[in-house]
Amino acid sequence: MEQRRLRKTDGTDRSSGGRAAAAPTGALEQGLSGRVALITGASGGIGRALARRLAAEGAATVLGYGSRAGPAEELAAEIQAGDGRATAVGADLCDPGAPAVLVRSAEETFGPVDVLVCNAGLGRQQALEEVSSSDFDEMLAVNLRAPFLLAQRVIPAMRERGYGRILFMSSLAAFTGGIIGPHYAASKAGLHGLTHFLAARVARSGITVNALAPALIAGTGMLPGDPGQLFSRIPVGRLGTPAEVADLAMAILANQYLTNQVISLDGGMYPR
Numbered sequence: 001m002e003q004r005r006l007r008k009t010d011g012t013d014r015s016s017g018g019r020a021a022a023a024p025t026g027a028l029e030q031g032l033s034g035r036v037a038l039i040t041g042a043s044g045g046i047g048r049a050l051a052r053r054l055a056a057e058g059a060a061t062v063l064g065y066g067s068r069a070g071p072a073e074e075l076a077a078e079i080q081a082g083d084g085r086a087t088a089v090g091a092d093l094c095d096p097g098a099p100a101v102l103v104r105s106a107e108e109t110f111g112p113v114d115v116l117v118c119n120a121g122l123g124r125q126q127a128l129e130e131v132s133s134s135d136f137d138e139m140l141a142v143n144l145r146a147p148f149l150l151a152q153r154v155i156p157a158m159r160e161r162g163y164g165r166i167l168f169m170s171s172l173a174a175f176t177g178g179i180i181g182p183h184y185a186a187s188k189a190g191l192h193g194l195t196h197f198l199a200a201r202v203a204r205s206g207i208t209v210n211a212l213a214p215a216l217i218a219g220t221g222m223l224p225g226d227p228g229q230l231f232s233r234i235p236v237g238r239l240g241t242p243a244e245v246a247d248l249a250m251a252i253l254a255n256q257y258l259t260n261q262v263i264s265l266d267g268g269m270y271p272r
Helices: 045-056 069-081 098-109 133-161 182-205 227-233 242-254
Strands: 008-010 036-039 060-065 086-090 115-118 164-169 207-214 262-265
Touching (some): 036 045, 036 098, 045 069, 060 069, 060 098, 098 133, 115 133, 133 164, 133 182, 182 207, 207 242, 242 262
Parallel strands (some): 036 115, 164 207, 207 262
């Protein structure tokens, strides 16, 4: 496994510290403008849609990616061409040192992380008898350990500034078990426990912690079957879109009274 791989492309002038003037701490009217957002899995459909929305709101975006450098670097260039601030950073989340590398890169380029979106996920479909101990460990390393280490790394500085937004991207499989595999369902359910543990302890510091659990979203690598056959399972009669996930994610990130929640987005399949 590649250790602490790091590649970075950005258009930032580090001579001035690389960060625009910070927004007033806790200011409702400021929104996400001037904030620094780190989003993992930015080379995928949901990650790209959300990164574009964050950049459009005026946030400096750090686009974390695993093995797919091209899409993340193209997105960083697209944001920069639109007068936004963005950098693409590669890190292997199977490596326990990768979260520190991502956060350090964000801090060196733009400043302390204000918004953390843990969107990267591993979703290899396997039957119960096919899952080895190494498969299980790899799934939890990417889907659960990396989000924990990222949050652990950014929370102290968020507390100092009295502002922070943390969003974990979960899955409906955390509620139902799903069909991807036991290791996948377990890793996503673990994010819910992590959400509740953290949120209760950081809320008075101006930090919100929530999880978003989408299901059957087009344009992602997580579809467990043929899209045409999946339609019949969804009450709205179609797959969701990355843009719809980004819409809900942005609403969660913008709301400073919403915390300690796991919100599903599944076209009406599983009412809760």
